Amino acid sequence: MGKVIGIVSIKGGVGKTTIAASLAADLVNNCGKKILLIDANYSAPNLGLHMDILLPEKTIHDVLEGRARMKTAAYNRYGVDVVAGSYVYEKKINTLKLKNRINNIRNDYDFIIIDSSPSLNEEVLSAMLASDNLFIVSTPDYPTLSCSMKAAKLAKQRGLRINGIMLNKIKDPKHEISIREIEETLAIPVVASFTENKIHGRALFTRVPVSLYDKKSSFSREIHNLSLALCNKKENKPLWKRIFSFNMKREEVNRQLLKESFNKKY
Ligand SMILES: Nc1ncnc2c1ncn2[C@@H]1O[C@H](COP(=O)(O)OP(=O)(O)OP(=O)(O)O)[C@@H](O)[C@H]1O
Ligand SMILES: [Mg+2]
Structure with a gap:
């Protein structure tokens, strides 16, 4: 039965969609997994723009309204089954049906990844309640940290289960909140960190997930490390890194723990 992973935050623009798209593409293309990727940012969907779906005929809105099945609303892009959102939908929908709709197709996938809305209302709750595992995306600044605290509180x-923080858009570490401080404040481990980089703009412009657009970038390598942990596999490290393993980054240690807890049989 596929595991449902929610990529959440209640702050816009932190990188949820970027990470969800890249993680899905990496799990398919570099780990051989079967992935369903869902846009649950119902009022401002944009996953389609990252996954090259411009005018979806069937959307998550139709699935929730009972007018389409998840499978028929999915477009295959870069090997990933993607259910996009409607850019024009205005009627009220029952977003809490998402869990039920996912349960109907769980057996067909290894992982179902939900890209969530930043709105602190039923939208983010819909993604949270439909997920077995949650990752909170944050950036290293105080306004976002306070939003991450709210997201963590809501989930708790x-x-x-919150499996970890993904820290994105690091650009000036000396003048930003440290990973240690974030972990202490939220009491959640940081399992991946990404620096700010202009390849993201280029990838989005061509509508290719960053993990496929530039496979050698530090972003793509960190995404792949995360994929390996989710797939219960060891990270591929160069020899010198294996020898000097006392130099391990905090996120790497946290990923080892994530690998164990995520793949534990209950
Ligand atoms: N590490 C990064 N470096 C530079 N730009 C980034 C990085 N991560 C994401 N971006 C860019 O930041 C913008 C917002 O990213 P994204 O849409 O993924 O955020 P989001 O959290 O999903 O936003 P929303 O809550 O509005 O859906 C995009 O233009 C994306 O390309
Ligand atoms: Mg988004």
């Missing part, structure tokens, strides 16, 4: 109140 519902008894949901």
Whole structure:
């Protein structure tokens, strides 16, 4: 049965869609997994723009309204089955049906990845409640950290499992909140960190997930490390890194723990 992974935050623009698209593409193309990727940012969907789906005929809105099945609304892009959102939908939809719709197709995939909305309302709750595992995307600044605290609180109140923080858009570490401080504040491990980089703009412009657009970038390598942990596989490290393993980054240690907890049989 496929594991459902929610990529959440209640702050816009932190990189949820970028990470969800790249993780999905990496899991398919570099780990051989079967992936369904869903846009659950119902009021401002844009996953299609990252995955080269410009005018979807069937969308997640149709799936929730019962007018389409998840499978028929999925477009295959870069090997990933993607259910995009409608850019023009205005009627109210019952977003809490997402869990039920996913349950119907769980057996067909290894992982179902949900890209969430940043709105602190039923939209983000829909993604959280439909997920077995949550990752909070944050950036290293105080306004975003306070939003991440709210997201963590919301998930914890519902008894949901938060597997880690993905820290994105690091650009000036000396003048930004450190990974240690983020972990202490949120009491959640940082399992991946990404620097700010202009390849993201280029990848988005060509509508190719960054993990495929520039496979050698530090972003793509970190995404792949995350994929390996989710797939219960060891990271491929160069020899010198294996010899000097006392130099391991915090995120790498956290990923080892993630690998164990994520793949534990309950
Ligand atoms: N590490 C990065 N370096 C530079 N740009 C980035 C990085 N990560 C994401 N971006 C860019 O930041 C913008 C916002 O990213 P994205 O759409 O993934 O955020 P989001 O959290 O999904 O936003 P929303 O909540 O509005 O859906 C995009 O233009 C994306 O290309
Ligand atoms: Mg988004």
